[in-house]
Amino acid sequence: MVTQLRNVLPAEQSAEVTEKDQHDGPVLPVATEPVGNAGRVLQLDGSECLKIHGSSLAPAAYRVRKCDTGDMATTFTRMDESTAEDWSVIGKETMEHQGRVADSVLAMLRSLAEVTDGFAVDQLTHCLQTATLAERAGADDDVVIASLCHDVGKAVSVPNHPQIAAAILQPYVRDDVYRMILVHQDFQGRHYYHHFGGDPNAREQYREEPWFALAEQFADEWDQIAFDPAYDTLALEHFEPRLRSTFASTRLGVIAAS
Numbered sequence: 167m168v169t170q171l172r173n174v175l176p177a178e179q180s181a182e183v184t185e186k187d188q189h190d191g192p193v194l195p196v197a198t199e200p201v202g203n204a205g206r207v208l209q210l211d212g213s214e215c216l217k218i219h220g221s222s223l224a225p226a227a228y229r230v231r232k233c234d235t236g237d238m239a240t241t242f243t244r245m246d247e248s249t250a251e252d253w254s255v256i257g258k259e260t261m262e263h264q265g266r267v268a269d270s271v272l273a274m275l276r277s278l279a280e281v282t283d284g285f286a287v288d289q290l291t292h293c294l295q296t297a298t299l300a301e302r303a304g305a306d307d308d309v310v311i312a313s314l315c316h317d318v319g320k321a322v323s324v325p326n327h328p329q330i331a332a333a334i335l336q337p338y339v340r341d342d343v344y345r346m347i348l349v350h351q352d353f354q355g356r357h358y359y360h361h362f363g364g365d366p367n368a369r370e371q372y373r374e375e376p377w378f379a380l381a382e383q384f385a386d387e388w389d390q391i392a393f394d395p396a397y398d399t400l401a402l403e404h405f406e407p408r409l410r411s412t413f414a415s416t417r418l419g420v421i422a423a424s
């Protein structure tokens with residue numbers, strides 16, 4: 167299986183990584199286009215020797231070390247001294263730790279239980295209730311998980327929370343769902359901007375967008391009514407498996423090997 171990291175990692179981290187037979191050891195990185203060494207195959211075996219086409223190099227001869235955690239780490243101290251082999255190691259390590267994205271998003275969501283800011287329910291309950299309403303309306307998984315995460319940016323900063331949430335979601339959901347979250351405050355404005363001089367029709371600037379109807383449904387039917395302490399709101403655990411699945415791979419390129 168070849169896992170494509172291009173467009174997933176920053177450009178300087180892009181590399182193709184292949185997964186060796188899982189029956190006989192760890193995933194082995196393969197640099198398919200290493201600079202100046204086309205086709206070399208790197209193997210990191212149990213003795214920590216690097217093998218290049220059958221020739222073993224002593225650890226000092228290559229620039230990979232094993233951390234106390236068992237993870238592999240490169241040793242370059244400047245980007246301009248890095249090699250394709252270094253990036254193969256980084257790509258492999260990045261893929262293996264992709265699960266921390268879901269862990270971080272879940273932690274941010276849980277932290278919203280401490281954020282009320284004057285609303286009738288805390289922000290975690292609001293997010294859960296929005297996702298519950300979306301799910302019960304028959305929304306697909308991308309929309310449900312985006313609904314769950316739509317205000318997760320409030321864990322960092324309220325004024326720009328839509329942009330924060332949208333940026334977190336962008337690699338992992340469809341573009342129309344990303345757009346729905348990015349501008350959701352302008353759609354919500356229909357229901358409250360008039361209280362402080364804002365334009366309740368701010369959403370109209372997006373009228374011709376193909377995702378307008380979805381963003382409207384999100385704001386009007388789910389988000390703006392999700393402040394009811396008496397509503398039968400589903401728990402975070404209900405959504406967790408789908409959240410983990412959503413953040414395990416990107417729409418730009420598969421990260422998690424399966």
Ligand SMILES: [Fe+2]
Pocket residue numbers: 292296316317389
């Ligand atoms: Fe909201």
